[in-house]
Each structure stands twice: as structure tokens, then as C-alpha cells.
């Protein structure tokens with residue numbers, strides 16, 4: 097175990113490079129129309145895929161997760177002290193004939209805890225929050241994003257930030273470098289995915305990390321806000337509690353449907369992608385333990401194996417954990433193939449926000465209004481009997497958030513700078529010292545990806561390429577600090593602009 101002095105030294109360093117850990121939760125505890133935050137003691141209006149603590153149900157609280165006994169005293173994450181609940185809507189594919197099946201999830205979820213803001217506090221006991229909004233059906237910004245240097249330094253427009261907190265990463269492991277995190281904020285077009293996303297889509301959800309000190313709020317959102325650059329930057333006034341930047345990555349094998357006519361849908365009935373969201377109930381043993389971990393787990397590898405305070409368990413052990421399926425939703429067939437989304441969720445295209453609909457099985461809605469299948473329903477009972485995690489799957493479930501800060505080249509055009517508030521945060525620092533490659537003066541950012549037990553570092557180097565912007569690019573104009581990346585943006589933009597509008 098590290099001595100206190102060693103930890104303190106590392107912490108000082110961590111302010112420069114955003115220390116983090118990557119929590120693998122390789123199995124789901126269950127897939128069901130449950131949402132203890134939004135629909136406590138009730139059936140949720142869309143399905144969720146849930147990871148983490150085993151004592152999850154229709155009315156779960158912090159205590160239920162963290163301090164339960166019996167067989168639900170477990171977690172599908174690899175750190176036993178973390179029985180937090182992490183959940184998102186899963187991804188579905190609707191075939192041309194209307195039938196719907198869940199897109200296979202590859203490798204569970206990675207929940208990142210990244211330490212961007214200063215003076216970090218652990219999530220308190222009883223803390224919960226939601227990022228994103230199931231009713232959203234449009235992305236109103238440019239593609240690719242306006243350069244960070246042009247984003248407002250005062251984060252008053254939280255809708256702007258929330259939209260950019262969602263990512264659909266087109267995975268192609270043969271491509272080097274891989275697509276950056278939080279690059280696309282809605283589904284790529286199906287034909288683009290068929291041609292390019294050979295390894296599926298990584299759905300990404302960034303959570304707000306500035307809090308007002310409350311544990312929760314009536315909408316589960318207004319007690320937290322995004323800092324000015326989503327993952328870092330300035331917190332809005334009154335939101336001066338700094339939490340770890342929580343970031344979910346969940347991979348779906350969309351490539352299974354390459355060449356097949358149909359469309360991808362979020363379980364909310366969303367063919368756009370912008371309704372993607374994530375929910376979190378803090379379920380760590382104690383806030384004190386989490387705080388200790390934040391202080392101690394500063395190894396730049398981000399690997400939980402490198403954190404001495406964690407008690408680890410294997411994927412196989414984690415896979416034995418599941419939540420008890422409430423009888424109200426036991427008959428749902430959340431994986432399909434089935435007729436329509438589970439259960440009775442209408443597809444709403446937007447761009448206007450989605451409206452409420454009747455929830456089959458809910459208090460005043462008879463189950464007879466449950467959308468009928470054209471063939472007799474095959475009731476898939478989603479009880480998770482023990483099965484070892486599929487090594488072939490987990491080996492390809494790569495993580496990808498850009499962990500290192502952008503370079504001084506980026507800082508030169510104002511990235512994350514707010515001199516008045518002295519809040520340049522981690523944004524103006526050099527690449528991390530753990531890689532010899534990233535010490536190179538040309539390295540402007542570093543991405544780590546995980547392949548099984550291997551962490552592979554990708555260093556993006558600055559190249560002196562001048563980008564000549566095309567006329568249809570809208571706001572795209574600033575000289576590129578990272579021309580390589582910008583050049584790729586340009587290519588993608590050209591390919592997609594018309595398809596998206």
C-alpha cells in the first residue's frame with residue numbers, strides 16, 4: 097500500500113493529468129422496465145440495462161444497494177466495494193417487418209471516474225443523478241462540434257452541454273487512431289455504420305460533475321450541472337461541489353445488423369439517439385471509502401488493479417450477481433425478437449420532444465393494451481443464471497475516453513482557459529508522463545484503450561496541416577490546434593452533412 101506521502105505527491109501531480117479509474121462492470125444485473133429514480137414503485141416507461149449493485153429494484157435507495165445482506169449483496173463490477181447502480185436505456189434494432197430485438201451488448205459497461213475538477217469530493221451517501229433526457233429528439237449543434245475554444249466559458253446553457261455529453265462512437269479497432277470520445281451526438285446513418293463501424297457502436301454518457309451540495313432533486317438533474325467543457329472547466333455559480341467526472345461506455349454489436357434493412361432505436365422509441373441517458377445511484381460502501389479511493393487511486397493507468405484500496409473480484413464472480421426481477425415486469429420480453437419495443441413504446445422521431453404514452457402493466461393501463469406480437473409471444477424471462485463472462489466478448493470491449501488533457505497547442509487557442517477565475521483546470525497541461533511517446537513535444541492528446549487486460553495508449557500527434565474549411569460547414573472556422581483530428585472531422589462532415597439535415 098502507498099504511504100500517505102506518496103499519495104499526496106501523486107495527487108499534486110494528478111491535478112495536471114486527470115487521474116482516473118475505469119470500473120469494469122462486465123455483466124448486467126438485469127434488463128427491465130425499472131427506474132427507481134424516475135418511476136419509484138412503478139413500471140418505467142422504457143427498458144433499462146442495469147449494472148452494478150445486486151439489490152436493485154423499483155424503489156432502490158443508497159442503503160438498499162450498499163448495506164444489504166443475502167444474495168443481493170453483490171455487484172457486477174470488478175470492485176466489491178462498489179455496489180452503485182449504473183443504468184441506461186439499451187439499444188434495439190427494428191427490422192423492416194417491424195420486429196425488434198436488442199442489439200447484443202458487448203462486455204457490459206465501463207464506468208469511468210475521472211478527476212478533472214480540483215478539490216474533488218466523493219459522491220455522498222444517498223447521492224443520485226440522471227444525465228440526459230429521454231424526451232429529447234434532436235441535436236441542434238454543428239457536426240463536428242464547434243472547437244472547444246469557442247464554447248462559452250460560463251456554463252449557463254446546460255442544454256448545449258448536455259447535448260454534447262452524449263457520444264456514439266463508431267468502432268473500428270483496425271483504425272488508428274480510433275474515433276475520439278463524444279465526437280458524434282446522434283446515431284450515425286445506418287449506411288455509414290454498415291460501411292465503417294465494423295466493431296459496433298460505443299454509446300457514451302457523460303455526467304455533470306458540479307453539484308449544489310444536495311443529494312438529489314425532484315427531477316434528479318437540477319442539483320448537478322456540467323462544467324463549461326462538459327468534462328472539465330468552470331462550474332456554474334452555486335454549484336461549487338466538485339465530483340468525479342462519471343462517464344459510461346457501453347458497446348453494442350450493431351455490426352450484427354450490417355446490410356440488414358431497418359433502424360436502430362433507443363428503448364425510449366428514439367431513432368435519433370439524443371434521448372440517450374444514464375442514471376446513477378451512489379452505492380459505494382461509504383462516502384469515506386470513495387474519498388479514500390479518489391485520494392489513493394492516482395496511478396495514471398486507470399486500472400483498478402493499480403489501486404491498493406480496492407477489493408477485486410473476477411468477471412466470473414461478478415457475473416453471478418443479478419437483481420430479483422419484480423413480478424410486475426417479469427413477463428416483459430426485453431431482448432426479443434418481438435413485435436415493437438418493450439413494451440408498447442411508440443417510435444417518436446422528433447425534432448420536437450417526445451410526449452408521454454400509456455405504459456402497459458402500469459396502474460391504470462391494462463396489460464391487454466400491451467402490444468401484441470404477430471406470432472405468439474415468446475416470453476424471455478430475464479433471470480440471469482450464472483454464466484461466466486464471455487472472454488471473447490470482454491476482450492474486445494475497449495474503453496476509449498480521452499484521458500489526457502489537450503496540449504499547450506490547444507491552450508494557445510483558449511481551450512478551457514478562464515484567466516479571471518484561474519480555472520484553466522487540467523486543460524493546459526502536458527501529456528501524461530507515463531508514456532515515453534507522450535513526452536514527445538508533438539503529442540497533443542492521449543487515449544487509452546483496454547483490450548482484455550492490456551491497456552493500449554494511443555498518442556495523437558500534432559501535425560502542421562492547414563485545414564481549408566468547406567463552405568457548408570456552418571460555424572467551423574477556427575484554425576485547428578490538432579489538425580489531424582480536425583482533418584478527420586472534415587472528412588466525416590463532408591460525408592454526412594446532407595444525410596443529417
Ligand SMILES: *[C@@H]1O[C@H](CO)[C@@H](O)[C@H](O)[C@H]1NC(C)=O
Nearest residue numbers: 137152153154155156422423
Ligand atoms: C420496495 O420494493 C420491495 C420489493 O420490490 C418491497 O418489498 C418494498 O415493500 C418496497 N418498498 C416500498 C417503500 O414500497
Ligand SMILES: *[C@@H]1O[C@H](CO)[C@@H](O)[C@H](O)[C@H]1NC(C)=O
Nearest residue numbers: 231232233234236447448449
Ligand atoms: C429540440 O429539442 C429541444 C429539447 O427537447 C426542444 O426544446 C426543441 O424545441 C427541439 N427543437 C425543435 C426544432 O423541435
